[in-house]
Amino acid sequence: MDAPTPTNASLFTDVKVAVIGGSGLYSLDNLTVLGEINPETPWGFPSDSIVVSQTPSGHKIAFLARHGRGHSLNPTDVPARANIAALKHIGVEVILAFSAVGSLREEIAPRDFVVPSQIIDRTKGIRPSTYFDNGVTAHVGFADPFDSDIADIVMNIAAAQDVKFHAGKTLVCMEGPAFSTRAESHMYRAWGADVINMSVLPESKLAREAEIAYQMICMSTDYDCWKADEEAVNVEAVIANLGANSTNARNLLLALIPAVFSALDNGELKNLEKLKGANKCAVITAPEKRNPEQIAKLNYLLPGYY
């Protein structure tokens, strides 16, 4: 394990807010970098070093590039358990996760932002997606996979942004890495999905298990392949919009981070308050049957719970 030296140890504690950057958002700017940490968690190493910085508003935040800086990890191989565990271990209570998505709706144009409220799972069961395995079984609530308090904060500052925002939308998460077929794209529309990516699962589910408030902010790059008058999505089309989307994400964060800290400090994140401690009762395995090795791993994530 990469233990911080005594001089910088306090840097990597009590970092309450983290940003996860997706395709095109591999770093944040306008920040004073305080340090980096690359801890080995019981679930391995995160996608990249976690960069801890001070924002212009004076807040300490963490940043993690989901696919690694340079985008070396495909969506299936993102070590989501290590990512979320490492963030939790340094004190993260809120994750603002950014993602490049395809639009399944005419009104959601490329470069629009979407604040989703629901998820449809179309991953293939090949991504490790829980901390509760290997002799410790738990079932956490996931009816509302995102944090509506944070979604509200995003939407409150959205009007002042140079971007069109859509709230309350449904995000379908596919396995990838190849994009969907036309039949699949039409099927997702028929199911009521509004946007599509390859990243929200298991990331959001693991955040819930770790009792971290999680909200994804989707940045539309393309119309996938359902639209008759548009060329089917390809990576060049996605990349063409990533630069503008990343600039808009960084601008949004300038207002969003102080607003989230203010809500945290004033006890306004009610869902988070309810989440804290909730998973103590989620384990159904009888105490005498719990695998001590797994309990030791879980102690890294939720110290003293089990």
Ligand SMILES: CSC[C@H]1O[C@H](OP(=O)(O)O)[C@H](O)[C@@H]1O
């Ligand atoms: C580069 S197109 C497909 C790729 O982009 C999205 O990544 P992220 O969510 O990390 O922004 C999508 O989920 C796919 O992984």
Ligand SMILES: Nc1ncnc2[nH]cnc12
């Ligand atoms: N059309 C699409 N399908 C899945 N993930 C995406 N990310 C960006 N565009 C996408």
